[in-house]
């Protein structure tokens with residue numbers, strides 16, 4: 440169905456890109472053959488490191504004419520195989536489009552190219568007293584373009600929402616090569632269908648995003664973080680529900696089970712606080728009113744202690760806060776480290792928050808039944824739990840048992856009113872579970888949208904749909 444990239448195409452690509460920006464099989468293309476999903480690997484035929492919208496447009500026109508597939512790529516930190524070029528062809532890397540174009544302090548907006556690393560964006564706007572809330576735990580290594588494509592979330596989603604809540608404008612190149620300018624520096628806009636929201640979370644299958652306009656907030660002045668250890672999952676899960684019921688909305692409300700914390704201890708070789716506790720909640724509050732924050736954290740402390748918390752550790756200085764969050768951010772790496780081959784299957788299920796006390800123990804039961812190490816952590820405040828099946832078992836057990844356990848966990852989430860992915864996307868790894876979460880009419884509508892944007896299927900083929 441697709442044509443190979445031959446020497447003539449390589450020559451045309453080189454003319455579009457200029458010297459040094461086209462990688463061919465003579466170069467090392469391994470980096471562009473995978474994202475952060477272990478065991479998924481497919482070499483592209485070439486890699487284009489673009490510097491401008493015009494180059495993206497020219498390349499997509501060429502791909503249409505010559506019928507080769509194009510896979511957009513940000514920083515390759517995805518956890519669903521979205522940037523893996525399963526049909527070979529060209530990887531279109533946005534990593535060199537990395538300029539912050541404007542911080543507009545009057546309109547409270549920032550305009551960026553897609554390759555900007557999210558953490559750099561945070562630091563730049565914070566230096567101006569402003570705040571871009573979405574904060575995937577990978578923020579120091581993932582790109583804002585990848586965040587748009589995945590509609591990335593992060594610990595702060597419970598109070599501030601996810602990427603889609605901040606996108607006011609996009610420049611996007613359609614698979615035909617046509618450039619669309621969507622939205623603008625307006626905080627309200629109902630002019631026609633909301634194509635910005637359609638592209639946000641479309642996993643690089645509908646268009647290539649080349650410029651992004653994001654809404655900013657004033658940076659909150661005060662912040663407090665709490666670490667609360669519990670002797671049981673249920674007590675931790677119940678505390679999450681009770682905190683929300685008490686009308687307190689923390690910035691972050693993260694859940695970490697003991698094995699995830701111990702994995703971090705093993706990785707860093709530094710003892711973690713309350714290492715024996717069955718589960719930990721890491722909670723952040725922010726705002727400008729110090730007295731209100733103090734009242735809220737005291738109330739949270741009471742709720743947790745009423746539910747049987749072992750203690751409530753208050754981190755009110757930057758060093759201690761940094762240490763607690765560093766441990767949280769290292770969990771994925773630490774869990775991979777538990778597998779001799781660094782392989783694990785990460786699920787990204789999301790359930791109504793009230794179902795957490797039921798979900799968490801049931802996940803453990805699945806692990807015991809299939810005799811697999813299953814370790815969970817995640818954004819408990821929005822019901823989004825990352826369930827990790829660690830490949831620390833014989834190959835036979837892994838091949839036979841892990842897929843069954845994974846399917847059971849997806850079905851469990853759906854049976855509790857949840858969805859199969861909260862923030863990592865369908866990509867390649869969850870294609871066969873798409874129909875678990877949504878009905879056939881929606882899937883057909885999505886397919887028709889894809890066909891309309893990309894009738895020849897050249898943009899990121901093989902993703903989302905089976």
Ligand SMILES: Cc1cc2nc3c(=O)[nH]c(=O)nc-3n(C[C@H](O)[C@H](O)[C@H](O)COP(=O)(O)OP(=O)(O)OC[C@H]3O[C@@H](n4cnc5c(N)ncnc54)[C@H](O)[C@@H]3O)c2cc1C
Nearest residue numbers: 513514515516517521576582584585586588591592643648
């Ligand atoms: C340790 C770790 C922690 C993580 N924590 C979180 C978290 O807390 N929350 C969360 O949501 N995710 C998290 N992730 C997942 C990941 O970081 C996010 O999905 C992130 O948005 C990926 O960005 P990227 O630039 O690396 O994208 P890539 O992996 O390069 O690409 C992801 C998808 O976006 C598409 N894409 C990339 N750029 C563009 C573009 N300009 N135009 C169109 N399509 C494009 C690609 O084709 C692909 O389908 C984590 C990952 C790791 C490894």
